[in-house]
Amino acid sequence: MNKVRIAIIGAGASGCFCAVNIKEELPFSDIYVFERQDKPMQKLLLTGGGRCNITNTFENIKSFATIYPRSNKLMRSLFYKFNNEDLIRWFENKGLKLYAQEDKRVFPVSNSSKEVADTLYREMIHNGVKIITNTTVRKIEKENEKFILTTEDKDCKKWEFDKVVVCSGSFTENLSGKMLSPLSLNIVQPVASLFSFNVDNNWCKKLMGLSVENVSLKIAGTKFKSSGSLLFTHCGISGPVVLKLSSFAARFLYEKNYQTKILINWCNDKTDEQIRDIILNIANIHSQKLVTNYRIENISSKHWEYFLEKANIPFTFRWSSLTPKHINRLVSLLSCDVYDVVGKSNFKEEFVTCGGVDIKNIDVESLESKQHKGLFFAGEVLDIDAITGGFNLQAAWTTAFVVAKSIIEKEKI
């Protein structure tokens, strides 16, 4: 068997996972992983707030379209080759113990992303993968059947390889864009996904830290909506319901320069009439009590005061004093509270890029470029991204494994 030379660009989750999987099956291959930073897997260390939400049990997932806003059909088909259970088995076979939280997110038992990175690093070293740090790949060119990589170091060194796997992650720094430009690939414009909304509302500061369960959110005039829990932050709103909406509407929000109106139903899927019935019921039963003393279930006292103030209802009023106008205002605030989004903030625990190498450029079975045989892509560099919950890393593991298997199969023929 020939000694195949393979370059992997990027020592992140997908690059390191791909390297180990190839080298285990092709021990005589020469594998170089290029990393522009001084250490591999720097982003992996930050994942899950340092705990690494490595994957998800997928037990609550009805369809891939609900978790992967882009390329969900591709992800579904790749799952037949390598899914979350394969991943859990893979890491447990290497001695990394994992557990699933009640919300189905999976973490290492140590709750330490360093343990995940250490496991991958140890396997790379053990199998003889060469890790070249502090080295940025600037250019990939194809000459005859070989790939020539130009790296940015003192003398702009050129390297020759038989195969190249691009695992360079997010496009936000435009590094990947520059590096790939000689290959004339179609790139889906990269934009941010998974962010919190900055809103023009002084109440957010007052309610900062308050979490509200079962809220539904809609972008006015669009079909984008999501439901879940919401968290007030110092400059706006965040939490699963906001992050999910930011993911599905990532491109729309970018085009609107993150300025839009959102409509919040604080009683999730309840209609105006249902909310009105609940309010009238409280007004009937507790007519002589102060409006601050009785409120709708699920709404905290602090939050209820916000509704009363916004509806111009004095805190000293008794329920019996509410006029039909007051009731109407309360119903409309609870079912359709309007917020002006005026910008976005990074959600510190996780953010990704929507966009990247267009999957139309790629053979969906092998993740090999259709134009340039021997060139493969894995991880976030592809136009694949997910909502939070371990699904982004799972996409990195799955695509990296599929690339590794494709290369192994071709080399074993």
Ligand SMILES: Cc1cc2nc3c(=O)[nH]c(=O)nc-3n(C[C@H](O)[C@H](O)[C@H](O)COP(=O)(O)OP(=O)(O)OC[C@H]3O[C@@H](n4cnc5c(N)ncnc54)[C@H](O)[C@@H]3O)c2cc1C
């Ligand atoms: C703060 C944070 C927390 C997150 N937490 C989670 C989580 O808990 N669960 C989850 O599922 N997802 C999480 N994500 C998303 C997840 O980290 C990514 O989806 C995942 O890291 C993608 O892996 P990757 O290998 O494609 O890219 P990366 O991990 O970004 O790795 C790419 C590597 O390539 C290197 N590189 C880039 N260009 C070049 C070049 N030209 N030459 C050499 N090297 C290059 C980069 O330096 C980098 O090390 C989080 C993201 C962030 C930012």
